[in-house]
Amino acid sequence: MKHLPPPTFLNKETPPHIFTLVAIAGVTAIPLNIFLATLPAMAEYFDTPNSMMQLAVSGYLALTAVIQLIIGPLSDRYGRRPVMLGALAIFSLASVGAALSQSFVMFMIFRAFQTAASTGMAISRATVRDMVARDKAASLIGYVTMGMSLAPMVAPPIGGFLGAAFGWQANFYVLTAAGILVFALAYFDQGETNINKSTSIGAQFRAYPELLSSRRFWGYAATNAFAAGTFFAYLGGAPFIAKEVYGLGPSTIGIYLMITPIGYMLGNGISGRFATTMGIERMLMLGGITTVLPMLISMAVIAAGVTHPLGLFAFTFFIGFGNGMVLPSANAGLLDVNPHLAGSASGLGGAVLTFGGAILAGFTGYLMVDSTTAIPLVACIFASSFIALITSIVTIRIERAVRIAT
Incomplete structure (x- = not known):
C-alpha cells in the first residue's frame, strides 16, 4: 500500500478522519431525499404535474451519473482535496438558488448544479482505497456509509416537518448550511491521499478503456447498480404512493421514509464488522438474498388486501439492510x-x-401515475434486487476464475 501517515483530526497534512469521510459522503445523500415528503407541495407551488416534478429526483440522478464520470479522472489527476472543496462550494451556492427559485425551470437549473454534491461519494470511496487494501476497504466503506446513512434516515422526517411548518424552501436553506459546514470541515481536515497523481487529465480519460474491458469491473458495477436500483425505484414511487394510495401527509411520509435508511445503517454495520473476515463474496450473496425474499412477501401481503401503509413500508427495511451489505463489497471489488x-x-x-438509478426512478414514477396500489412499485424493487443477485453470482464466478488463472 501507499505510505500515508495515520489520520489526525483537523490536520490537513494527514488523511481525513473517518468523521470527515462520513460528512462528505453524507452531503451526497441529503439532497436526494430531504425534500421528498414535500414533492407534492412543490408540484402545486410550481403548478407542475407530479410526473414533471419527479424530474427533481430522476433528473438529478442522471446528471449525477455524468458528474461522476468527470470527477473520478479529475481527482486522479489533481487530487481528492481540491476537487472536493470546489464541488462543495458549487453545491452551497446552488442550494441557495434553488430555495429562491420562482419557476420550475429556474429550480431545475439550480437543482442541476446541486449535483456537484455527488462528488462526495466518489471521493470518499477513492480516498478509502488510497488508504487501505480490498477487504479492509469493504469494511471501512461499510463504516463510512453506516455513519452516512444517518443523513437519509433523519432527512425525510426533518424535511417533512420543515415543509409543513415553513414551506418546501426551508429544506434547501438547510442544504445550504450543510454544504458550508462540510466545506469548512473538509478544508481543515481532508489531507491529500492521492500521492501518485497522473501526468495529465487526458491520460486519465484514456485509462477508461482498461476498466471498460474488464469483466470484473462490469460485474461489480452491475451488481452495484441493480442493488442500489431497488432504493432508487423506491424513491421514484414511494412519496406519491404514500400520498395518493395511503392518504398520508408530509410529516407522516417523512417518518415512514426513515425505515429504509435504518435498515441501511444496520446493514452497513454488518459490513463494517464482518466484511474483512467473511470476504466480499459472501457479503454480496447474503445481502442479495436479504432483499429479494422480503419483496416477494410484501407483494403477497398487498395482493392479499392489506391496506395499511406498513404492508409496504415495513418491508422496505430490507431494501436498506440488503444494500448495506451489498454496496460496500461491490464498491470495494470494482x-x-x-x-x-x-x-x-x-x-x-x-x-x-x-444513471441506472435515474432510469429506474423515472420508470417507477411513470408507473405510479394514477396507480391505486403499491404492487407495481414493489414489483420494480423485486426485479432490480433479483437481477442484482444474479449479477453477484456471475461476478463471483468471474473473480474465482481470475484467481485460478493467476
Whole structure:
C-alpha cells in the first residue's frame, strides 16, 4: 500500500478522519431525499404535474451519473482535496438558488448544479482505497456509509416537518448550511491521499478503456447498480404512493421514509464488522438474498388486501439492510480492479449506478401515475434486487476464475 501517515483530526497534512469521510459522503445523500415528503407541495407551488416534478429526483440522478464520470479522472489527476472543496462550494451556492427559485425551470437549473454534491461519494470511496487494501476497504466503506446513512434516515422526517411548518424552501436553506459546514470541515481536515497523481487529465480519460474491458469491473458495477436500483425505484414511487394510495401527509411520509435508511445503517454495520473476515463474496450473496425474499412477501401481503401503509413500508427495511451489505463489497471489488485508477473506477462505477438509478426512478414514477396500489412499485424493487443477485453470482464466478488463472 501507499505510505500515508495515520489520520489526525483537523490536520490537513494527514488523511481525513473517518468523521470527515462520513460528512462528505453524507452531503451526497441529503439532497436526494430531504425534500421528498414535500414533492407534492412543490408540484402545486410550481403548478407542475407530479410526473414533471419527479424530474427533481430522476433528473438529478442522471446528471449525477455524468458528474461522476468527470470527477473520478479529475481527482486522479489533481487530487481528492481540491476537487472536493470546489464541488462543495458549487453545491452551497446552488442550494441557495434553488430555495429562491420562482419557476420550475429556474429550480431545475439550480437543482442541476446541486449535483456537484455527488462528488462526495466518489471521493470518499477513492480516498478509502488510497488508504487501505480490498477487504479492509469493504469494511471501512461499510463504516463510512453506516455513519452516512444517518443523513437519509433523519432527512425525510426533518424535511417533512420543515415543509409543513415553513414551506418546501426551508429544506434547501438547510442544504445550504450543510454544504458550508462540510466545506469548512473538509478544508481543515481532508489531507491529500492521492500521492501518485497522473501526468495529465487526458491520460486519465484514456485509462477508461482498461476498466471498460474488464469483466470484473462490469460485474461489480452491475451488481452495484441493480442493488442500489431497488432504493432508487423506491424513491421514484414511494412519496406519491404514500400520498395518493395511503392518504398520508408530509410529516407522516417523512417518518415512514426513515425505515429504509435504518435498515441501511444496520446493514452497513454488518459490513463494517464482518466484511474483512467473511470476504466480499459472501457479503454480496447474503445481502442479495436479504432483499429479494422480503419483496416477494410484501407483494403477497398487498395482493392479499392489506391496506395499511406498513404492508409496504415495513418491508422496505430490507431494501436498506440488503444494500448495506451489498454496496460496500461491490464498491470495494470494482475499486480493486486497478487500485491506481481508484478515482476513475469510483467515478465510472458511480456513474453506472446513478444513471441506472435515474432510469429506474423515472420508470417507477411513470408507473405510479394514477396507480391505486403499491404492487407495481414493489414489483420494480423485486426485479432490480433479483437481477442484482444474479449479477453477484456471475461476478463471483468471474473473480474465482481470475484467481485460478493467476
